[in-house]
Amino acid sequence: MAIDGIxxxxxxxxxxxxxxxxxxxxxPGFGDTLRQLIxxxxxxxxxxxxxxxxxxxxxxDVHEAMIALQKADVxxxxxxxxxxxxxxxxxxxxRMPV
Amino acid sequence: xxxxxxxxxxMAALGRQxxxxxxxxxxxxxxxxxxxxxxxxxxxxxxxxxxxxQLATPALVATDSNHFGVAAGVPERGQTGDAPxxxxxxxxxxxxxxxxxxSLGRAGGEFSAAQAVLSAKFRLVxxxxxxxx
Amino acid sequence: MSxxxxxxNASASALDVQRARxxxxxSNMANADSTRGADGQPYRRREVVLESVPGEPSAQFxxxxxxxxxxxxxxxxxxxxxxxxxxxxxDADAEGFVAVPNVDVPEEMVDMLGAARAYQANLTAITLIxxxxxxxxxxxx
Numbered sequence: 001m002a003i004d005g006i007x008x009x010x011x012x013x014x015x016x017x018x019x020x021x022x023x024x025x026x027x028p029g030f031g032d033t034l035r036q037l038i039x040x041x042x043x044x045x046x047x048x049x050x051x052x053x054x055x056x057x058x059x060x061d062v063h064e065a066m067i068a069l070q071k072a073d074v075x076x077x078x079x080x081x082x083x084x085x086x087x088x089x090x091x092x093x094x095r096m097p098v
Numbered sequence: 099x100x101x102x103x104x105x106x107x108x109m110a111a112l113g114r115q116x117x118x119x120x121x122x123x124x125x126x127x128x129x130x131x132x133x134x135x136x137x138x139x140x141x142x143x144x145x146x147x148x149x150x151x152q153l154a155t156p157a158l159v160a161t162d163s164n165h166f167g168v169a170a171g172v173p174e175r176g177q178t179g180d181a182p183x184x185x186x187x188x189x190x191x192x193x194x195x196x197x198x199x200x201s202l203g204r205a206g207g208e209f210s211a212a213q214a215v216l217s218a219k220f221r222l223v224x225x226x227x228x229x230x231x
Numbered sequence: 232m233s234x235x236x237x238x239x240n241a242s243a244s245a246l247d248v249q250r251a252r253x254x255x256x257x258s259n260m261a262n263a264d265s266t267r268g269a270d271g272q273p274y275r276r277r278e279v280v281l282e283s284v285p286g287e288p289s290a291q292f293x294x295x296x297x298x299x300x301x302x303x304x305x306x307x308x309x310x311x312x313x314x315x316x317x318x319x320x321x322d323a324d325a326e327g328f329v330a331v332p333n334v335d336v337p338e339e340m341v342d343m344l345g346a347a348r349a350y351q352a353n354l355t356a357i358t359l360i361x362x363x364x365x366x367x368x369x370x371x372x
Contacts, residue, residue: 063116
């Protein structure tokens, strides 16, 4: 299931941000932000799974499951976009002639 | 309502609106099913929270306005009870067919409206995240 | 089960019940003149006894469970047979009276129309609930 791959895929990203955090110690670490976002992605994805499971075994409503899925989807998209921006910024910096 | 209403609060309120509409439909369906059951009293469902309470910040506060807040909008079950003021027929049944059908239709409309708005909100957020792409 | 599905089940149970009511009314009307059945007695009017079926939500279910309905029993109306003066009737007794079924055809018509109306209303309910479920799925769009 793709959802389980999210956390492993995203946790690799946190390593990308590490150089940024170590070279500029007083800026808020991208790594911390990303780790927090990844945590929330896992939470909303877990909530979505719970809600869908409840819908399947009949203890929950359809619209609850749909809303939970939408929230998880948006959280994931947000995190991916931020991750892409960070990676791009990192690559821009590395390309700078010193 | 002095304070600014956050996205998270509005979306939680919309979710609750949908839950309420669904429960109203269920109560109306149960009444309609028992239209001819002797002695059956028509039920109605009521919800405790007022409008202001609906827009209050959810219990688990989101750390950022971009975040939706975990478990915001946990649905609550309304209170079911006998509907007042309905005339009973000879068999003791006081279900009014037209009234229940109207309730069903109206609740369906409330659900549709909340769903449409919530979908639009999700679309807006996704649009903002993806910078219009 | 989820609120909307329990509502649909309640409406569906009503369809079965109202159809049973209609069948009994039709049977009563068809036998309104059956002065001698298999047991030698006139046909006795039958009626359907309904009872509601309250839902039982499971512990984790946070929604609302709709009450359905079901046929508790089909009973025979114990009202006395009416007697009609018709000495030429093959089942007439010594005084020329025939015991006729305790069926009042206009009343059966009213029952049948009421059952048909209730059937229609519950069918509409099913449609409306199905629409709501479809709108819930549109949250993905």
